[in-house]
Amino acid sequence: MCDQRVIxxxxxxxxxILESVERMETVAGGVRVMNIxxxxxxxxxxxxxxxxxxxxxxxxxxxxxxx
Numbered sequence: 227m228c229d230q231r232v233i234x235x236x237x238x239x240x241x242x243i244l245e246s247v248e249r250m251e252t253v254a255g256g257v258r259v260m261n262i263x264x265x266x267x268x269x270x271x272x273x274x275x276x277x278x279x280x281x282x283x284x285x286x287x288x289x290x291x292x293x
Contacts, residue, residue, distance in 0.1 A: 232259045232281045234271055243267055243283065256286055 230247040233240045246261040253268060259281075260266040271283035 230279055230281060232283065234269060234283045234285070235274065236285050243269055247281070250281060257283055 229245060231245050232243040232247050232250065234243055244259050244261050244265060244267055246263065247259050248262050249260040250273070251258050252273075256268055256270040257273065258266060258268045269283060270286045272286050273281065274284040275282045
């Protein structure tokens, strides 16, 4: 099994959102990611790219995507 990692790329800085991700879906207000341990996070972001088992998100708007 390959572990997927989700990061937020904001102003040239990478922030790890969640490791071991098995599901990602768009929801009102952004993207919800869930991992194999039952953890989930919702981020005000949009999908940007996927590379080397890493999903890259970018902020949805000019406000901060985390929080």
